Amino acid sequence: MYNDGEFARWRRHPWHGLAPMADDADEGVVTAYIEMLPSDTVKYELDKNTGFLMVDRPQRTTATPPALYGFIPRTYCAEEVAKRCEHADVADGDPLDICVFSERLITRADIILQARVVGGIQMIDDGEADDKIIAVLDGDNIWGGVHDIADLPPIKTERLQHYFSTYKMIPGKDIEIRVDTVYGRDEALKVIEASRTDYNNHYGHLFDRKS
Template identity: 80%
Template sequence: MYSNRDFNRWRRHPWHGLHARADDAAEDIVNVYIEMTPDDVVKYELDKASGFLMVDRPQRTTSSPPALYGFIPRTFCAEEVAKRCPDADEADGDPLDICVFSERHITRADIILKARVVGGIQMIDGGEADDKIVAVLEGDNIWGDVQDITDLPSIKAERLQHYFSTYKMIPGKEIDIKVDFVYGREEALKVIAAAEKDYWNHYGHLHEAAKQQ
């Protein structure tokens, strides 16, 4: 459990302390906290309690993410997200993942950027909904005008599907991961809205407590 003391750190918590989008931002422009870059073959992940980036595990294979990989602040995948994935038993209980394409090579993680949502991939990992939102860097010189995932070359989504279907593979062992369904901007925005609702249902009390201090 988080205490008020945990919530009010000097360093703003990337998950709880940032907003999903600026107050004046369009619906499809979101803030993204980046955990991994396309160069990473070590799985980095946010430590939920401290807000610092930690090493989760070294990847067993040579796979590296084909896009910047992180999450949207103040989102959580629980009951509402699971409702949008009929084949899943539940959601994975993490912030909503997002992959961001950029023409320029961004080489470091633990940064924040703005991205335009264009679609997503419905991933089911061991019976849990684990959606991957797909976006492009806002203002990108190549991808900045993309509005929907259908505007991207199809190989972009295919590479994401391949990465997420194989990045947990261990020789000789089967994995239960499905990444068959790719959806567009409209469904992606509905998934984000569901994840925002899940966040407030589970963690809204943190913000109410902070207001009272």
């Protein structure tokens, strides 16, 4: 479907056309494509076919994401990610989500940034593994020195857990979401590696020059 020449001529697809980390990145620093801001009351999501950011749905509740929200390029949540989640047999079939804390206000989405991974939340959404990696903006003047989840104030993680446990709520409809498992940097890096393996297993053919 894609080859290096096409990537060079046109804007790169945020999912398939960007590397998950810069060549010179420190260990644990990944590239994040940002879809949503903490001020967004509409859920924006990448349209996987075109690579453009689209309106997925207006948020039904007043909840807004407590951090920048997006995904890590060239990741995919499938069999290997599901193996890391004891209570899920499958994963959600999307790129791996990432939440990034920044001390300075970032006022637009559809951007990329470098994020230092510090942990994650093992979210199970209706039986599917839907992990949320937690990170801080690399080089941030307040959060840049954070290296593990224990270095963050607990309220930061609690707000993320509350958001993801409630943002799909509809009055009168039961939605089974679990966000009770929080893990540190080491496990987060293993989840990222599993998602990269899943991506290569399912989409590696996109980079086969013979395809």
